Amino acid sequence: MLHHAIRAAVTVALLGTFSGVAYYVLCIWSATKFLRARRLGASVSANSSFPPVSILKPLKGTDPEMHESFRSHCRQDYPRYEIIFGASDRDDPALAVVERLKAEFPHRDIRSLVCPQVLGTNVKVSNLAHMVPVAKYDHLVVNDSDIQVSADYLRRIMAPLDDPKVGMVTCLYRGVAGPTLGSRLEAVGISTDFSAGVLLAKELEGGIRFGLGSTLAFRRRELQSIGGFEALVDYLADDYELGARIAAQSLEVKLAPVVVETHLPAYSLRRFFEHQLRWARSVRGSRAGGYFGLILTMGIPWALLGLLLSRGANWAWALLGVTLAARLCMAVVVGRHVLQDRQMPSLLWLVPLRDVITLVVWVASYAGHKVHWRGDDFYLKDGKLGRINS
Template identity: 50%
Template sequence: MATAIEAITTLLTLCGLAYLLLALWSARDFGRHWRRRDAVPYTPDVSILKPVKGVDPRMYAGFVSHCQQQYAGAFEIVFGVSSIADPAAAEIERLREEFPECPIRLVECSEHLGTSGKVSNLVQMLREARYAHIVINDSDICVSPHYLTHVIAPFADARVGMVTAPYLGRAVPGPNGITGWSKLESLGISTDFMPGVLTARKLEGGLRFGLGSTLAMDRTALSKAGGLEPLVEFLADDYELGKRIAAAGYRVELCAEVVETTVPAYDLRGYWDHQLRWSRSTRDSRKLGYVGLGITYALPWAMMTCIASGFELWSFTLLSIVLLARVSVALTVGVGILRDEQVLRDLWLLPIRDLWGLVFWIWSFAGDTVLWRGERFRLQDGRIARVQSA
């Protein structure tokens, strides 16, 4: 039995090492793609749609960053709330006063079109948008002044139907400072999630999904993909929308513009709920690919190989090689591509983050419920239904 366990963990470690090398190759390919790409001036008018609910950390700073765009075309920002009594409405009014020259509108989305309040609001906001090019992103996203310029430029190629953007998670302090749990999530985004996105892009010859950090598209591609209405029951609406636009014959482009999302000061419960929702959402969206995700946790498998082998010298050699490859991926993607300085600060947490990642991957198969904005939902084939309280 001990020999069998040792053989299994060694095989999984070697598979994980192969994945890490593939992730490095994929990151290099992404960097080379954008270095050799000629910038084509293309600045059509754009409507930015931002559904909001409540007030999140750094949300207002994200709003301000959108108002400060250095973009040659015209743009507007359309905010959507389910009720005008939402606390976010006051923040949007404050934004209007600070940036009177920026076209800002607030839409009250009173219709309830499906389980996903976010997508329900987006459907109603889209009706109010003036322009043919649409950019959707989450309420807490912070962007650079050149965000629109870089995100919209790929649409100069008529084959591009969607542009999405890589992102990093900015851990923000709570009453007791930045928590270890928020550091683990931020580290996971830059060194685990984004390398996975780049690897999927390489293996599949391009993306077949979108990232909620940025969903840019024109109305023609959106219409051919079926619009937003069919997504009102989906949890991973960003993934599903990109998938449908790709299925309609368009390219989904991952641009080089990196944006920031906010990672709150999680406690253990908050970290667990968010990571489990993320894991189960991915499991439901990419069923076959998600099954194989377990082998990507090379570092935990290498540690288990050391234990299973009785701490033989060769197992420590294998662990050292895996650790070198894992750190290389973290630095290449997290620092080299995303420019996330938090990675250097928290690099020592990589083994802990990967152990947690493996735990969430295993536990994601143990159920189909997720917690989202304080409500519990049952997840099936990407669709969500509220779980009734007993």
């Protein structure tokens, strides 16, 4: 009986490994398609209208390299735009960084807004709901406070919105790791796993139907048509939800060719795991079926299981080698070539460890609904946050 059970488990591990390798190959294919399209559309058309833009940046606390990230938004090669920063607490330390920015760039239209009335459990979205009415312009860009951009950022993300069939533009991002192992594991996940999944979803689903918090560019009328940010104040994955609701209006969500950057905190392993668990439960709440299917993409853990169950058989070692080669190839194509992540070659050795941790997080995500976010504990139900009373 035990012999038959082990044989069945080996068969399952084999199927899981083959499925994972197929996923890696598909990710490489989707990444090469994106690279080809990016090369063909490398220049922004001179006929683009470049409408005036309001950049909305919600704040809560400080992030690594925050001042430099803010400065990058003030150096845009773009005709007319404003930057509005919003915080719920007038003593938020990020507002002091904004004051330094105003002094450094007096010619830029920079404003800060205190939003003491909290409209829902997601304070970031609550701040955005207060910021939209004071924005001067009808084209809006929202990105996280830790995002650093190139000088042509606004030109590249606004150009697709000239097409009335496009309702939102979003973009990929890379993470610059801090000195800790947790921070490096986070960077590896962004560059070799998360972004690969986004690119493959774009191809398999005929476009993306969600947004990424690294960049959300849209018109005011599309925001109003879905009920404004007020409709999203209790959602954890507000970026996903905003993109999904705009896509549901029969509008396209475009993935811009530009890649932005975020400097990651020096996560301890505990904080890294908490962050991964929050992200995993958020995705589970937004895309339950797709999230469950992630188990079929974990080629390295399946190959390791096959190696263990076969007691180190030669064929299992060979299969692990093929799986590892395919996985690292995907990491290089997506991380180094698509995201232009210069640190990726030095972090490749962490990919197998990161994939095993991904499996652990996937299992743990089904063990509850609690998430820890910005110092507070919440429960998550149907994608919405509920505060846990301490």
